[in-house]
Amino acid sequence: MKILVKPSLSQINEYKNIDGFILPLKEYSTDYESYFTIDEIINIKTKSNKEIFVVLNRMFFNEDIDSLKQILKKIDELNLTGIFFYDLSILQLKKELNLKTDLVWNATHMVTNYKTCNYYLEKGVKYAYLSNEITFNEIIEIKEKSNIIPLFTLIGYPTVANSNRYLITNYNKMHNLKNNSKLIIEEKITKDKYILSENKFGTTFKYGKVLNNSTILHTLKEINFPYIVLIEDFIDHNDFLKILDIINNKEDYTEIAKLVGNNTGFLNKETIYKVKKNG
Numbered sequence: 001m002k003i004l005v006k007p008s009l010s011q012i013n014e015y016k017n018i019d020g021f022i023l024p025l026k027e028y029s030t031d032y033e034s035y036f037t038i039d040e041i042i043n044i045k046t047k048s049n050k051e052i053f054v055v056l057n058r059m060f061f062n063e064d065i066d067s068l069k070q071i072l073k074k075i076d077e078l079n080l081t082g083i084f085f086y087d088l089s090i091l092q093l094k095k096e097l098n099l100k101t102d103l104v105w106n107a108t109h110m111v112t113n114y115k116t117c118n119y120y121l122e123k124g125v126k127y128a129y130l131s132n133e134i135t136f137n138e139i140i141e142i143k144e145k146s147n148i149i150p151l152f153t154l155i156g157y158p159t160v161a162n163s164n165r166y167l168i169t170n171y172n173k174m175h176n177l178k179n180n181s182k183l184i185i186e187e188k189i190t191k192d193k194y195i196l197s198e199n200k201f202g203t204t205f206k207y208g209k210v211l212n213n214s215t216i217l218h219t220l221k222e223i224n225f226p227y228i229v230l231i232e233d234f235i236d237h238n239d240f241l242k243i244l245d246i247i248n249n250k251e252d253y254t255e256i257a258k259l260v261g262n263n264t265g266f267l268n269k270e271t272i273y274k275v276k277k278n279g
Contacts, residue, residue: 001221003247004053004151006231008034012048014241017248020051020081022229028056028071029084030201031108031159033233038074051081057106058201059164060087069093076101082127091123102126104151108159109133114145121148129229132158133266136216140223149226154213155243155256156231157195157206158265164202184208195234210235210260213267214253235260 002019012021021044026035032055036044045052054075060068068089075083076099084106085091094103104127105111105120111131120128127149130139142150168183183196193208220228232240239259246255 001225002051002227003244004051004227004229005244006032006156006229006233008232008235008237008240010036010040010044012044012050016241016244018050018244020053021048022053022055022084022231024055024057025071025075028058028068030058030162030199031204032231033197038071041080042078045078045080052078053082053084053104054080055084055106056090057084057086060089065089065093069097072097072099084129091125094124104129105148108162112138114142117142117146117148117150121146127151127227132211135270136219136267143223143225151227151229152213152220152225153211154217154228154230154247155235155240155260156211156229157209157234158211160194160205160207162202162204166198167203168196168198206234207263207265209263211265212256212260212263213265214247214256215262215264216267217247217253 003017004020004022005015005018006022006024007015023036023041023044024032025041026037029035041052041054056071072090072093076097080101082102082104083090084104086106086108091103093099103125105117105125106129109131111117111128112134117128125148128142128146129151130142132153139150139152168180171177171183172179181198184193185196186193195206195208197204197206217228230240230243243256243259246253
């Protein structure tokens with residue numbers, strides 16, 4: 001089982017005993033706290049012998065296609081492990097441009113079952129970044145019934161939703177607040193908190209509790225699950241390094257909960273939708 005890290009820092013030597021990095025490309029990705037320029041990615045590639053995945057997971061429009069073609073060609077020259085993609089234009093451009101870099105299907109809440117994974121596998125996609133909203137049994141089912149290579153988030157703040165609107169900017173204007181690209185809000189009924197972050201491509205909502213799936217880590221190792229992902233965004237850097245140390249050097253992972261809590265999301269419970277009757 002390999003460990004991939006989305007770092008918050010470019011000092012890659014601080015991350016010990018990991019197998020690779022996930023690097024969101026600035027101007028071409030969303031959902032993250034920090035991003036990397038193509039030159040920074042090239043620099044990391046030059047100094048590291050680890051696997052490197054680059055993220056291009058925002059939506060692209062007609063006016064973006066020419067620049068997208070150019071950046072994909074440049075990425076393809078770097079011999080990276082893979083490209084995380086959301087927009088299907090990247091899948092099409094890989095074929096048109098005859099690119100060799102493998103793709104990772106990264107459709108947030110849609111990567112939920114083995115049949116769809118098999119569909120993308122038939123289209124030439126090698127990896128699938130599984131949704132945070134599926135159960136452990138569904139994770140196992142995908143691994144057993146699809147030859148696509150799955151990746152799964154072990155630690156990180158989960159993305160709840162995205163909007164192309166500049167919601168934080170609008171909120172600040174409405175309440176005469178200073179400009180801020182980050183906001184924490186509280187849902188009135190559940191009292192759950194959410195982290196909102198904004199860039200030029202819109203607003204991302206993340207749940208206000210870290211997703212900690214370390215309870216299944218022993219099982220993932222036993223079944224030789226291909227990749228686990230740890231996302232440092234919004235987590236204290238020193239705590240994140242401690243988590244890596246625990247994963248690599250200890251058999252008891254309960255200490256991780258002391259650092260980031262024990263929220264396991266949907267891991268052990270199905271999502272059930274019910275129709276609410278009027279009245």
